[in-house]
Amino acid sequence: MAFKRPDLPYGLNELAPFVSEEQMDYHYNKHHEAYFKKLNALVDGQKESEMDLKDLVIASNDGVFNNAAQAWNHSFFWECMSPNGGGAPKENTLNALERDFGGVEAFKKELSEKAAALFGSGWAWLAKDDSGKLEIMPLSNADTPLKHGKTPVLTLDVWEHAYYIDYRNARPQFIEKFFDVINWDFVESCYNK
Ligand code: MN
DSSP: OOOOOOOSSSSSTTTTTTTTTHHHIIIIIIIIIIHHHHHHHHHEEEEEEGGHHHHHHHHOOHHHHEEEEEEEHHHHHTTTOOOOOOOOOOOOHHHHHHHSSHHHHHHHHHHHHHHOOOOSSSSEEEOOTTTEEEEEEEETTTTGGGTTTTTTEEEEOOGGGGGGHHTTHHHHHHHHHHTBBOOOHHHHHHHHH
16 A cells, blocks of 8 residues: 555645745645655555554654655645634644743744754754643754654744745745744644644
8 A cells, every 4th residue: 555645735826925836836746746656665565555654754764764754744734834824823822832932922933043043954843742841843854753752733844945946045034924824723733632
């Protein structure tokens, strides 16, 4: 059984002006698809191909991990955004952001700074531990909080392929506009898990 890339939860053009249709088309249809293709080729005929993708991310290493994690990370990232996104965090997320960061603005500042400062390719994650405490985890390449025993709550892809068509080298502007499309309902559902 092969891993299958999930449908995008909105149209390719629907996150504009955060990202253009061309940017989303490359990101979703070329980059995300390529991780699934490579992963399926690597695990073809092996027991890993029968695993739940998230379990495989946690259990795997090297090339299988890189492609499994990138497959999972992007599927999660798409859910973190919505054409109707932005605005304020929902109740439990809001309370946790106030408790753990001192407020929404302080959280946004820390996420923005750490996402901008992440050297090379990677992801800026908001993750929670077993007690519900939130922290920002800037992680390189395909790395994910799942690998560190944490639950992902929100993520932003800061690989150059995520923004280079629209923003060229201006990663900070890409990060700034991300807050306009965050799907806080999805974030709340992740926080409540
Ligand atoms: Mn990406």
